[in-house]
Amino acid sequence: MDPKLTIDTTACRRCGTCCEQGGPALHHEDRPLLESGALRRRDLVAIRSGEPAYDQRQGRVVPASQEFLKLAGARGSWRCKFYDKPGGCGIYGQRPLECRLLFCRDTTPLEAVMGRELLSRRDLLAAADPALEWLAKLEQAVGYPEVMELLAGLDRQSSTEASLAALTSLVRADLSLRESFLRSFTERGDEEMFLLGRPLFLAIAPFGCRLVEGAGGTEMQYTRPG
Ligand code: SF4
Incomplete structure (x- = not known):
């Protein structure tokens, strides 16, 4: 058969x-x-x-x-x-x-x-969980509506440079906040992705953004997706 x-x-x-x-x-x-x-x-x-x-x-x-x-x-x-x-x-x-x-x-x-x-x-979090404060801090420092506007700006020649600079600032703010969180909650480090979600630089990688270490520290590079 x-x-x-x-x-x-x-x-x-x-x-x-x-x-x-x-x-x-x-x-x-x-x-x-x-x-x-x-x-x-x-x-x-x-x-x-x-x-x-x-x-x-x-x-x-x-x-x-x-x-x-x-x-x-x-x-x-x-x-x-x-x-x-x-x-x-x-x-x-x-x-x-x-x-x-x-x-x-x-x-x-x-x-x-x-x-x-x-x-x-x-x-899943108790109303008094101190981690909630960090969720709010992240939302305030790195909001996705702004990120999406900046990603759209990367494709406009007139705003590519300014959008990339603004994204670099947001990526730095996101990383800095995560470092502070991990210092404050060492015992909850393995919950970072649950509590804070993906780091911004990972979430925007599919849009042609790549994290690099430049002379001035962490920065984003952009290659228009082919
Ligand atoms: S391995 Fe597949 S079936 Fe199992 S939890 Fe993951 S996605 Fe679901």
Whole structure:
């Protein structure tokens, strides 16, 4: 018999393609996974409101319409940190809602929940958590509406230089704030991506911005994406 005819197209073959593309966003239904310790805050990354992020429905990077939490990637990539090539999902029995719903041959069940009932950092932090002050400081110092305007300015010849200088200032402010945070909360250093989200220089890298050490310290270089 032709082996192709034996492939079951009605069930997930656990090929890992979805896991390679990125971990899921977390929903309120996933809360018990955090309460039981199956997932920890250090396994998460916050995507802030307005932050450029890949939207699966639109198939492109767009500003996030609301804050959400994702499973973190492995070694600087978006590949889910729980995905292991030979072994598959390391938390299969306790995988989040979106993973349970995702079937690449019929994404209807997943699409029905995408963007709805999403967990945010404030859902998981106590009202008196001192880290909340740092979330507000970061929002004030580095706001994504301004970042997106500056990224648009990079493509206009008349404003490339000024936009890059302003982005460099914001990247420096972001890094400085993170350093202060880590000095104040040494015991919570592994929660940085959950509490403060991705460093700005990483979030804007897909737009052709690269962090370099110049004569005057940390600065951004820009290469128009080809
Ligand atoms: S939690 Fe498991 S199923 Fe979900 S993306 Fe990660 S490795 Fe894949």
